[in-house]
Amino acid sequence: MSHQHHQHIYDVCRDHIHAYVLVELEDGSSIDGIITGLDHESVYLATPIELHEQLSRHQAGSHHRQYGYARYGDPGYRGGPDYGSGYGYGYPPQRFNRFVLPLAGLTAISVLPWY
Known part of the structure; x- marks a missing residue:
């Protein structure tokens, strides 16, 4: 991942802290959740647990x-x-699981409506 792309992903995460987002990963998978924290290496997500799991x-x-x-x-x-x-x-x-994802593994972030 280039420094410029890493900085862009970091900036998007920082601008959307506490927002409900869809994060796309390099392997093609995606995770939706709320950004609860961020550092220069990782983004921290709270992902909703399905009702039947709760x-x-x-x-x-x-x-x-x-x-x-x-x-x-x-x-x-x-x-x-x-x-x-x-x-x-x-x-x-x-009601939530916590995930720590490396910024280097993220390809895109989209803000989602949570209602």
Whole structure:
């Protein structure tokens, strides 16, 4: 990648930080996501997780703590509600994955509407 192309990709990413974009890679694949960070080597993307993936991840971690209470004998049991278990009541399912992509592997960036 030429220095000029690298600088152009960097500038486009910088100008669209926190925007929803489609990133095209050298191998022909593409990834859509929100640019959350940037340095001179990499761009950081938050990519949306499909609804069915969110539900399966949330259900896999909730088991008996879905209502926020630990049972006697559980590691988090303190004689009352377990508000800090991490997967129980009050914690929404994960909605984004994080990707770190090298700027050298990007060929194009397009801004997408997110509505």
